[in-house]
Amino acid sequence: MxxxxxxxxxxxxxxxxxxxxxxxLPLPTCNAFGTAAAPQAIAFAASSQVLTTKDSATVAQHFAQSVKASGNAVLRVAGPASPRVSGKRVAALFSGGPAAGGHNVLCGIKKMLGADNTLFGVKGGPKGLLEGKLFEITDADVASILNxxxxxxxxxxxxxxxxxxxxxxxKQTCIAHNLDAIVIIGGDDSNTNAAILAEFLFSGIKADGSGVQVIGAPKTIDGDLQVPGLLPISFGFDTATRIYAELAGNILQDTRSSIKYWHFIKLMGRSASHVTLExxxxxxxxxxLISEEVAEKKLSLSAIVEQIASAVIDRYRSKKLKHGVVLVPEGLIEFIPEMNALIAELNDSLAHHAEAFAALSVDARPAFVAAKLSAANSALFSSLPGYIINMLLADRDSHGNLQVSLIPTEQLLSDMVRARLQQVxxxxxxxxxxxxxxxxxxxxxPTLFDAAYTWNLGLTVGALILDGRTGYMASVSGLSAGGEPLAIPLSGLLNIERRHGKDEYVIEKALVRTNAPAMKFFVSRREAWAAxxxxxxxxxxxxxxxxxxxxxMTVALNDGADSLLFKIGE
Amino acid sequence: MxxxxxxxxxxxxxxxxxxxxxxxLPLPTCNAFGTAAAPQAIAFAASSQVLTTKDSATVAQHFAQSVKASGNAVLRVAGPASPRVSGKRVAALFSGGPAAGGHNVLCGIKKMLGADNTLFGVKGGPKGLLEGKLFEITDADVASILNxxxxxxxxxxxxxxxxxxxxxxxKQTCIAHNLDAIVIIGGDDSNTNAAILAEFLFSGIKADGSGVQVIGAPKTIDGDLQVPGLLPISFGFDTATRIYAELAGNILQDTRSSIKYWHFIKLMGRSASHVTLExxxxxxxxxxLISEEVAEKKLSLSAIVEQIASAVIDRYRSKKLKHGVVLVPEGLIEFIPEMNALIAELNDSLAHHAEAFAALSVDARPAFVAAKLSAANSALFSSLPGYIINMLLADRDSHGNLQVSLIPTEQLLSDMVRARLQQVxxxxxxxxxxxxxxxxxxxxxPTLFDAAYTWNLGLTVGALILDGRTGYMASVSGLSAGGEPLAIPLSGLLNIERRHGKDEYVIEKALVRTNAPAMKFFVSRREAWAAxxxxxxxxxxxxxxxxxxxxxMTVALNDGADSLLFKIGE
Incomplete structure (x- = not known):
């Protein structure tokens, strides 16, 4: 060879x-921890900032132990911890879709726990916790997964x-492995789960009657897990948006090189449009397109099509440009009021007429369904391209809901724009x-931002565990001012929402606020970008x-930063 | 604000x-040019290496002036040029699909031409040359497009x-702008065009009876423009493959994170599989999948499906892996002998029965066509999924050929693998x-490799023009040994091929050689990667x-390099 x-x-x-x-690659470390090589544990103290939601009273009943202990107060750094805590056994897991930086959270926890505590990794997410799939994470593992x-x-x-x-x-897993703490690295649903688990494991788990701590870490590329002033962004968002932005930027250069194509780009991000805005x-x-603005302005599908078609026409007529890029957020369809109404009536109608519908040939189904719908929904339904109609009539998920994420919105919009152009x-x-x-x-x-942010998130998680805390989500705020480790009481974020016919606790998804600085800046420039x-x-x-x-950029604008440079430590 | x-x-x-x-970012510069800040012009001399093809005799008749001047000998560096040439007016254009590094070719030419010669840019490719859309490229332009x-x-x-x-x-554009040289930055077809243009413009264009020089630069992300020992790779290939490799690598990490998906990834690259192999x-x-190997081994579609299905089954049965990645070259379909035969018969059959076919309802067309085909093709045709059949029956291009690149091969393969898994x-x-x-x-x-390579290609193009050469493609070889500027006589690369019913000159596309070191290394490892x-x-x-x-990696392996580090200058 x-x-x-x-x-x-x-x-x-x-x-x-x-x-x-x-x-x-060396990583910057918040001053509260001292050096990256030997970060120190820190003691946290309740601040005067107490979190409430519309449902805080009910939450206080159902999360009695957690709320009593935390008072729903945000924890901030009080100073170095003393004496040194040892002998803790901690298990960490990933929950939900992956996001860049998760490995560095583990590295930070391991570093903070040091040699006199033990970190276990849980294989395969929450299911692995149920099944007790734990193994000890070594220094060699950390060296191989860092960054x-x-x-x-x-x-x-x-x-x-x-x-x-x-x-x-x-509980059995906790007992079997003699755990003192569990770390759940996940998004809004996973952190809700962490809150519930924290209350369940609060006491009476171990032989001496003590409990098992639960700490969450804020992960999601969607960017919809944010707490104003406390959690600037979830990790993974920066990396995902920089990857998509590179690709979109490459395609923009391609449009002006090839000078003949419009590219319609749909971007992941579930309901919220944070990814698309960034x-x-x-x-x-x-x-x-920003879904939240579409909903707020109650735009119809044809109004959206008209908006794109106008840009296509104007660019051609004024500058002979035959090219451009349209960014479409994944969740758009659900934010168009009339599409939402159509889908809701379709879900009902298909459930009610399931048997008759199933007996029909595929060709006969659209007309059958159209006849059952209200006049407005029937007209909208019949105006859609055949492949969208087929998708709207496709099998529902286990809750009887349409899987909207499978709808090729980017294709739907470009087909409707083409039809509109042929008319006008x-x-x-x-x-x-x-x-x-x-x-x-x-x-x-991970980007350097996500790598540094998650490393410090991991150090914060570790410090919270050594400080004996439970029911918190770790955060690092002040990312352009050195970085401040803090902890957000999970019970202070909980709301009650009706899902699938029953009340459930949820951490509300943070949507794009149309009056936020990032959105205002975008609105101030978009006409120039279209022209x-x-x-x-x-x-x-x-x-x-x-x-x-x-x-x-969205984080820096919304935080009132004066540059795009982040500053952690220094 | x-x-x-x-x-x-x-x-x-x-x-x-x-x-x-x-x-x-500073760029490394071949020693032959001296420094990047003030590169010197060089004189070229014919080497003893003369290029021939099976059609050299015919080419020598039709490209009489070019062949007489060059003798089809490769030009190598003779030493610094003297005296300094000034007053040349040069126009450069891009031809065909874009590729990273094109801007640096322009920067290199401009730098070599210096302030006492003039470089024009041609807007909008060869069409812009016909229409005389030229403008002078300034130092400020170069500063803004570099890298x-x-x-x-x-x-x-x-x-x-x-x-x-x-x-x-x-010719009129040359006269109107008093041009001395044209640079065509393009792929195999564009360089063939450069050869033809060089011969046409060889003499008798300007008032004094002299000609206009034509120099080509080797561009294409597909990597199918290569000349063993002389042109290691076309520019843009490294950047494109590194972009695709990052994305494929991200998805591979996702497969092992989410542990539940197989991703089928089709990669651009036209006929050749260089991009996919890299x-x-x-x-x-x-x-x-490597198209050239499929053709060489005469694999059927079902044999390919069987190969993928075996990997899926083996990974699950031996290691419980439910995930993986399959790379599919864009041009695969045409390299499967039976699909190629089917498409050829379909093209003929649809042309012969165009009227009867058009009169049929869409539903009735597949059966009508199947009945006209030979038994083997009919069976294969009928075994394909409906959306592929529809595509095979879709409108032909202006030459009556199927647009194979539109076939979603990645979807076809995964659907057939699923069907096979359900059976076995x-x-x-x-x-x-x-x-x-x-x-x-x-x-x-551009990657640092493409940025440096194209900068030096541009310097080489400029030096060839100052040295009075025409009908050559610039190249830089020895990319891991300092870099050697050289020039390949375009007429020495020409073959005659029958295209659309008539003989045409072509530079043969370089396909993946299944006995080349890069392919051999891939073959030696792929079973381990599958397992x-x-x-x-x-x-x-x-x-x-x-x-x-x-x-x-393919270039380094095929060139016999002992590391992946490139070395230009130093």
Whole structure:
């Protein structure tokens, strides 16, 4: 074998040139922890900031032990911890979709726990906790996963722990492994689960009657887990949006190079449009749709189509531009009031006429359904392209709901724009391509921002555990001012929502606020971006060199920062 | 407006943090040119290496002036040029699909021409040359496009210059702008066009009877423009494959994080599988299809499906892996002998029965067509999923050919694998996602390799023009040994091929050679990659820091390099 072939074989299993080097990258550390090499434990103290929601009274009854202990007060750093706590046994797991930086949370926890406490990894998410799939995480593991993307070191899943049997299984795992604490690294639902588990495990678990601590860490590429002033952003958002923004920027350069295509790009992000707004700020495309604005302005599907068609027409007539980019948030359809109404009536109607519907041939179904709908919904339904109608009539999920995320909104919009152009401006050229960027962005190597943020989140989680806390979500705020570790009482975030016919506790998803600075800046510029090519190309995210240090634009704007540079430690 | 909002507005129009910084990045320069700040012109001399093809005799008749002047000998560096040439007027254009590094070719030409010669840019590709859309490129332009991706500074198109009228238009543009040279930055077809143009413009164009020089530069992300020992790779290939490899690597990490999906990824690259092979070497997925191997082994569609299904089954049965990645080259379908035969018969049959076919309802068409086909083709046709059949019966292009690139091969394969699994291993879970990576990779910021390579290609083009050469393609070989500028006589690459019923000159596309070192290395490892997760994640391409300097693995292996580090200058 040649020298080079031997080298290439050594790059298998996460040993690419990049992966080998990025593991050596030093990470900035909040001053509260001292140095990255030997971060110190810290003592937390309740601040005067107490969190409430409309349902705080009910929450206080059902989460009695947690609320009594925390008073729903935000914890802030009181000073170095003393004496040193040892002998703690901690299990950490990933929950829900992966996001860049999860590995660094583990690295931070392990570093804070040190050699005199033990960190276990749980394989395969919450399900692994039920099944007791724990193993000890070593220093060698930490060295190999530091600054790498993905959740592949542990795996993840979407199991919700809610039945009595499941709670009992968790308890058995705690006993079997003599655990003192559990860390749940996840999004809004997973942190709700952490709150419930914290209350269940609060006391009476171990032989001496004591409980098991539960701490959450805020993960989601969607960016919809935010607490104003306390949690600027969930981790993974920066990496995902920088990946999508690079791709969108590349495509924008392609549109002006090839000078003949409109690209419709759908972006992952579930309901909220944070991802789409961030990517828009990064690349400045001709058209960007923001679901929350569509809902607020009660825009119809045809109004949205008209808006895009106008941009296509104006760019061609005023500057002969035959190209452009349209950004579409994944959850758009549900935010269009009339589509939402149509889908709701369809769900009902299909459930009511299930038998008759099933007996019909596929060709006969649309007319059958249209006849059952209200006049407005029937007209809208019949105006849609055949592939969308087929999708609207497809099998429902286990709750009888349409799987809206499967609807190719980007294709629907471009087809409707084409039809509209044929009516009003047939001379305007309109050749299209479609993209959906999602899975590409969840497991990339973290940006320097996400790498540093999650490292410090992990240190904070570890410090909270050593400080004996339970029922909190770790956070690091003040990301452009050195970084301040803090803890948010999970019970202070809980609301009650009716889901699938019953009341459930939830942490409300943070949607894009149309009056927030980031949105206002976007609105102030979008007409100029539509009128001409003013796009920028943010390029591949850099881990070294002069372009490495950057935070999300939406976060910096909404936090009132005066630059994009983040500052942790220093 | 806030300070930050003002900063963000200043980032519009190609002024992102990354773009501002990357323009300052110093570029390595071949020793033959001296320094990057003041590169010197060089004199070229014919080497003893003469290029021939099977059609050299015919080419020598039709390209009499070019062949007489060059003798089809490769030009190598003779030494510094003297005296200094000034007053040349040169026009450069992009032709065909965009590729990263094109801007740096222009920067290199401009630098070599210096202030005493003039460089014009041609807007909108070859069509812009016909229409005389020229403008002078300034030093400020060069400073703003250096190291940026895309062809957006000039735009491009796919016009082929072949009619007498078009040649006359080119001549008029040369006269109107008093041009001394034209540079065509393009792929195999564009360089063929450059050869033809060089012969046409060889003499008798200007008032004094002299000609206009034509020089080509080797561009294409597909990597199918290569000349063994002389042209290691076309520019843009490294950037495109690194972009696709990052995305494929991210998805591989996602597969092992989410532990439940198979992702089928189709990769751009037209006929040849260079892009797919390079990405496979970078990320080491479970399954990679190489079109050239499929053709050589005469694999049937069902044999390919069987190969993928076996990997799915084996991974599940031996290691409970429910996930993996399959890489599919864009051009695969045409390399499957039976599909190729089916498509050929379909093209004929649809042309022969066009009227009867058009009169049928859409539902009735498949049966009608199946009845006209030979038994083998009919059976294969009928075995395909409905959406593929519809596509096979869709409108032909202007030559009556199926647009194979539109066939969703990735979806076809995964559907057939699912059907096969249901027959032979229904217990094996098989949830899938599909991707097509193409446009994302053509206009990204160039890798350090592509940035340096194209800068030196530009210097070489400029030096060839100052040295009075015509009918050559610039190249830089020895990319891991300092870099050697050289020139390949275009007439020495020409073959005659029958296309659309008539003989045409072509530069043969370089396909993947199944006995080349890169392919042999891939074959030696792929079974191990299929059996378990040995993948690597090459990460985002870095322009600064310890992971920036890397060349394509296929190029390094095929060139016999002893490391992935490229070395230009030093």
């Amino acid at each position: 040649s020298t080079l072939a031997a080298q290439l074989q050594q790059m298998e299993s996460h040993r690419s040139v990049f992966e080998n080097e990025v593991r050596q 790498t993307g993905g959740f592949d070191f542990l795996g993840t899943d979407r199991t919700k722990i809610k039945t009595a049997e499941q709670f009992e299984q968790v 990517v828009a700020l990064q690349v400045k495309p001709a058209v960007t 401006a047939p001379e305007v050229p309109f050749a299209t391509h479609h993209h959906f960027f999602g899975y590409e962005g969840r497991c990339g190597a 001409d090519d003013l796009f920028a190309s943010p390029g591949p995210r850099q881990l070294w060199g002069p372009a490495a240090k950057q935070m999300p | 806030s300070t930050l909002a003002a900063q963000l507005q200043q980032m519009e129009s190609h002024r992102s943090v990354f773009e501002n910084e990357v323009r300052q 940026t991706g895309g062809f957006d500074f000039l735009g491009t198109d796919r016009t082929k210059i072949k009619t007498a009228e078009q040649f006359e238009q080119v 990405v496979a070497l970078q990320v080491k997925p479970a399954v990679t 291993a229904p217990e094996v879970p098989f949830a899938t996602h599909h991707h097509f990576f193409g446009y994302e990779g053509r206009c990204g910021a 378990d997760d040995l993948f690597a994640s090459p990460g985002p391409r870095q322009l600064w820091g310890p992971a920036a300097k890397q060349m394509p």
